[in-house]
Amino acid sequence: MLEIGQIKKVYFLGIGGIGMSGLALFLLKQGKQVFGYDLTPSTVTQSLSDQGAVIHYTEDIEAIPAGIDLVVLTPAIPKSHKELIYFQENRIPIVKRSELLGIICKGFPVVAVSGSHGKTTTTSMTTHLLHSISHPTLAFIGGISQNLGSNLLYDADYQTIVVEADEFDRSFLTLYPRIGVITSMDADHLDVYGDLSHMIAAFQEFTNQIDRTGALVIHQSVAHLIEHPNKITYGDTEDADFYFQIDHETPVETQFSICKKMEDGDPVCFHNLKMKSTGFHNLLNGLAAFLAVKELLGLKMDSENRADFQSIFDSFETWQGVKRRFEYRIKSDNLVYIDDYAHQPQELEAIINAVKKIYSSEKVVGVFQPHLYTRTRDFLHEFAEALALLDEVILLDIYPARELPIEGITSDYLLQLVENPNKIKLSKQELVPYLVNRKPKVLITMGAGDIGVLVPEIEKALKSL
Structure with a gap:
């Protein structure tokens, strides 16, 4: 090799x-x-x-x-x-990129974060927790960490490697981690897998490559689909091995608890934890990151040892997020503009619901650029249902990436399926003038294509109003 x-x-x-x-x-x-x-x-x-x-x-x-x-x-x-x-x-x-990543990881304990969504934020959080406690780390993140200003953490004396394990093209099968994380397994990349069952089979193959002395950290909703001898479930209900509880939430901060289910008594909970961000999804990803770090370092959680975790808990409060992941571009009394990489129906639903919860008294306008013709075709109705949650829907043309057009699969057709009277399809050139004229109070831009190039222009135009 x-x-x-x-x-x-x-x-x-x-x-x-x-x-x-x-x-x-x-x-x-x-x-x-x-x-x-x-x-x-x-x-x-x-x-x-x-x-x-x-x-x-x-x-x-x-x-x-x-x-x-x-x-x-x-x-x-x-x-x-x-x-x-x-x-x-x-x-x-x-x-391939994934093959080089596998070569780099050879011989090191690896934390590999996989999942059809949530993996970039979870990878960023895992990296931040380890970096904050001065654990020498090399990390490859699938987005720009706001704390690092980069998608790479490079400690020259790194002892652990954290990687985002991408399921596209079965890329994650070049990895042999000590700690594996599966955040979700919603159907995606069906151009590669054909159907959900084959995608799940690939996740099982990834899991089979996790060190048997290591651990699989997996969201409780999909844990029954995957086998591993040391499977640790997480979520937001007491059925999970570890779960979180929201104690208090504002638009700028969440106070929460992390609890461990006990077989023979009350759960062990560590309270008064803080995160300078909001959103149910951030707490889920934060819990997964915490468990990955806990398992990597071999820490045990009981009612007497909070001090062992305090430096990790303190790190939650200093995590600043990832660019294009629930990223506030404008936050003022008159205007809120959030940009997000969401490109799957479940991701759209999550961010729209989160924003509507925080700004419940305002109308939420959403701009979405569909990514890939195949994904749009495979999930047309799911996209339509998620977009219907918005108060106003703005669609851009489908971003093709590596694909050629598919007859009949267009943003115009998707727009027809959205059951919302307040909807429009615009070109990228029309978008900024439309928003300036529209003057939304709460705006979300969403998509994994080149909509990100428009974000600074949108921000500048709206700030000038």
Whole structure:
């Protein structure tokens, strides 16, 4: 197997992706020479360039330097890409992003966070908890941590690796973690799996690769679907091994308790914990992160040892979130603007309900850019039901990513299915002028496509009102 020490000069095809850029940054910090291609410049590619990566933005084999040891490939690159063909014809080793991640993780205790949603926030929280207690950590996060300002935590003397374990294309099967986390298993990536049962089978295969002396931390709603000898369930009800209780909640802070179910008596609960964020989903993800850290460090929870956990509990209060995950862009008396990466029906429902709960007296306007034709086709009615929860629905065209259009699958058709009289389909060019004229009191933008590029423009326009 290829070893990191053997790599000197690496080329990334699709270097600007959130997963690819984290790997590129890691290799730069390891003293490797990093080169790459991406379709368009971004803040991510600029940051990599500032730290020494050489990046270009056209398909040009003349821009490829001599002596490349390894090519790292993202699934977004088409097979017809000129540079990919060049590397294939010249027999230069090519690995998927997930394969390189597996190579990096070899020989280290790994915390791998998986799930069809919630994994980026949970990975960020796990990373933050370990970093806050000075546990030497290397972490690859599927988003930009607000605490780190990066998708990578790199302690040069790292002893543990935290990774976001992506189920797309069965990528997480390159990992052999000590602690595995499954936050959810809602149907997704059916273009890869065909149906939910095959997706669950892949999660079981991932679970089978968890160290038998380690642990599986899994949400109580899906725990019955997965087998592991040390399965720890979490959730918000007393049926779970560990659960949380909300003690008090405001738009800027949540006070909560973490409880452990006891077989022969009252639960053990640690009270008066605080998180500078709101939302049911953040508490779930925080609990999963806490359990992952607890199991990694071999800590036991009983009524007498709160002091063993206090530094971890204190870290909850300093966690600042992840960019594009329930991210407040504007929070004032006259306007609230929240941006989120939500791109599945369950995620849309979660954020819409959370925002409506916090701002119950205001009308909530939501902008959604569907991501992938296949996902939109597979969950048309679920998307329509989730969007109907909004007071006003604004749809953008479907973001295709790696896909070609599917006949009949359009945002116009999805909009027809939304049972809400206050709905409209707009182009990206029409969106900002519409919002300026509309002057919403509470706005959410949602989607995993290039809607994120519009967010600063929307923020600037609304702040000028």
